[in-house]
Amino acid sequence: MRTFANSYLTAAAILLPAALLLAADVDTKFHNAPASAQATKNPYEGQDAAVQAGKRLYARNCLSCHGRVGKGTGNVPSLVNGKLDSVKPGEVFWFITRGDKDNGMPSWATLPAKQRWQLVTYVKSMGAANPAQEASTPAPADMRTSKFKAPPPTPPFTDFRYEKPGTVHKITVKDLPQPYATQSADNGPDLVARPENAWPVAPAGFKVELYAAGLDNPRTLRTAPNGDIFLTESDPGRIRVFRGLTSDGKPEQSAIFASGLKQPYGLAFYPPGPDPRWLYVGNTNEVVRFPYHNGDLKASAAPEHIADLPSGSGHWTRALAFSEDGKKMFVAVGSGSNVDDPDTHPREKDRADILVCDPANCKLSVYAYGIRNAGGGIEVSPQTGELWCSVNERDALGDNLVPDYITHVEEGGFYGWPWWYIGAHQDPRHQGKHPELRDKAIVPDVLLQPHNASLEFTFYEGQQFPAEFKGDIFASEHGSWNKAVRVGYEVIRVPLHQSGHASGEYEDFLTGFVLPDGNVWGRPVGVTVAPDGSLLVSDDGSNSVWRVSHTGK
Ligand code: HEC
Known part of the structure; x- marks a missing residue:
């Protein structure tokens, strides 16, 4: 493996040690009290x-x-x-x-x-x-109802009131406001139980069914080569498997593949292809793997430790992916904070990166950096073989900064965090720092609504949706807390125009998780394509999985 000193310019090499990832919990002192x-x-x-x-x-x-x-x-x-x-x-x-x-x-x-x-x-x-009281306790009268008399958003920015399947959005660098143009909002979702008449809304011609309910913190979804559907339930530390499909769109079988894991999130079968031998799992503090053969509903052995990951504060999800040739394992590790400088904050050491290793002998090094949190989703494009990621950008700079993004990832690429954002924009909290990185900060391919909380995504390779969807990205947007009127809480489609490349637009695909009064009942997290070509979406607000299929009606 190359060393950082000769693969990147010196400035980056100083920031990014080649040998890394020793201690798991760096944060021994509580906020330096x-x-x-x-x-x-x-x-x-x-x-x-x-x-x-x-x-x-x-x-x-x-x-x-x-x-x-x-x-x-x-x-x-x-x-x-x-x-x-x-x-x-x-x-x-x-x-x-x-x-x-x-x-x-x-x-x-x-x-x-x-x-x-x-x-x-x-x-x-x-x-x-x-x-368990979370969803069943009635919400207090919404303290922010007045917000819904808020004026409509200024395009290209939007909010939940204007999200509608088929609506196209495009944010460009010239649309970005100044930092602090509006105050930093305090507007997290206060989850309510789904009212009987509330249901996710898809474009005309698509049908939405409840695939599975009564889950506990359902997060990532992965379709195994044999068509079984794997799901992480992160809080209880479990991996579940669903098999088959009944006539009313539900799995025929559900089993627990493994339990006792520490906040599992990322899942990837290895080697890539029809006949995997292992299921790799991104726990919050380590990568482990289970032996796996097509058809297994239960792990046949205890997990084997593959690599330690930095953990202990901030973003806890660890997304995983393999290159098509199976020679690289990618792991995304988000930042420990909103915007702490890794130069001076030990808890940020080796974080806000996508890491890489040879799965045969895993010694992690940095593949791309300055990526605040791609822990929600990384994926290799079946069309181009490139690594892509879905990123949560930073908070506390106002409603319309900083855009989340979905982008292909350049090896050795720097994506700005924490000193720069969306290209050469300096974060005002780090004024004057790292001028040498200014022109290295890459502008991502698709800018999403700021504070969307973009999580897992998949490339649509199914046979069921109309031909124009082939190869497009579907991504879950978990939803904002740092925006005066909520945004996100939807699944989006990023059209790749059969080219494998994005043009910057995206489109609302599955909405309706926020009620007209602003209360939230659902939050998309995971997304995968089932063997019949329907799209499965996990939702850790209503603790269920939704199935979106194309009927043409
Ligand atoms: C506007 C959103 C917001 C509000 C309101 C808020 N917090 Fe926080 N709180 C945060 C964020 C963001 C952090 C993480 C800060 C960091 O990492 O340095 C945090 C961190 C904390 C922590 C440290 C947790 C840890 O594991 O490090 C405690 C304790 C805490 N908050 C308590 C409170 C209490 C009590 C209140 C109400 C009086 C409150 N917070 C109100 C956003 C908020």
């Missing part, structure tokens, strides 16, 4: 009245970003994943007080100290709450 913070005691420790008061304060001040049960979304971290268990109450108090504006966490110094301690007491108690 001072020792005095550790020593400060919570005067309300364990008091039920403080938990109750904290719960009310949480609903008013924190829920919109961290979510009803504290699971977070995008780069808003989970407060219930166990990380806070080992953090002292005084450190949480210190962090809530100070906040971290550039990373999207407000300072709460204006709340009286008593209320901040009540919040700490509640947050520390949250892990024990029952997550």
Whole structure:
């Protein structure tokens, strides 16, 4: 394998060590809280009245970003994943007080100290709450209803009110506003149960059916060479398999392939082709593989460790893909924060990259960098053999910055994060840094709505959809929190015009996951093409998988 010193210019080589990925949890200190913070005691420790008061304060001040049960979304971290268990109450108090504006966490110094301690007491108690309440608890009256009297968006930017199957969007570099043209919004989805009359909406001629329901945090979907459908359920750490299709569009069989994994996300069969021997899995902290033969519904052996991955904060999903010749394994590792400088923040070491290794002897190195988070989806184009990625760009610069994107990936390419964005635009939070990288920052192929949270995608190689869809990309947009009126919460189509290359436009394909009042019931994550050519879409809002087929009617 080439070393970085001779494959890239020196500036990049300094940033990107050739040998990497040793320690998994770099973040030993909690946001660099001072020792005095550790020593400060919570005067309300364990008091039920403080938990109750904290719960009310949480609903008013924190829920919109961290979510009803504290699971977070995008780069808003989970407060219930166990990380806070080992953090002292005084450190949480210190962090809530100070906040971290550039990373999207407000300072709460204006709340009286008593209320901040009540919040700490509640947050520390949250892990024990029952997550099953999430969808069944009725949402409070929408505090932001006035937003829906907001004026229509200025094209090419849009919001959920104007997303409609078939609507074409195209954002170009000249459309980008100045940073901070609008305030950084605080508008996460408050999930509600799907009302009976709500259903995903596809273009005319397509039918949408509920393929599977009652899942737990369904994320990526992969179609095995024999036609079985693999699904990760990331929170419970499982991989599920579906087989067959009933006349009403449901799987005939469902089985658990493996469990006990740590936030599994990426799935890839190896070697590529009709007869794989292994299923590779991207856990949040490592790549593992299971022996696999066509037809297996259950792993025949324990997972084998392939490579450690940096983890411990921020973006946790790890997407996986193999080159067509099977000689490269790609792994996407998103940033640990919104915009922390890796030069000075240990938690960003070897992150915001797409990594590569030889699967026969995996020693990871950097394939492309400055990619804030491609952990939602990477995929090799069946037409050109190029690697493509779907990327979550950064928050806290206003409603219409920075566009998420889908692009083919250049080997050794630099995509800007955190100093630059969408080509030669400097992030104001890093003014004056790394001028030598300015002209290296690549403008991606397809700019998506900022804050869309673009996740998994697939190239449509099925036989069922009309011929003009052949080879096109279908991508899940999980939906915004950092935009005043929501955007995303849909599946999009990126037309490649039978050329394997994008022209910059994309089109709304599957919408309807946001209700007219702004409440959200569904959030697309995974997408794959079933053997009969229908499109399957996982949705971790309603915990289901949808099946979109073309009927022509
Ligand atoms: C506008 C969105 C937003 C709101 C509102 C918000 N947070 Fe945050 N919070 C964030 C983001 C983004 C981070 C990650 C910051 C970072 O990585 O430095 C964060 C981080 C945290 C953390 C650290 C978690 C960790 O694992 O590192 C705690 C604790 C926290 N928030 C508590 C709260 C509380 C309590 C409230 C309400 C008083 C609140 N937050 C309101 C966005 C928000």
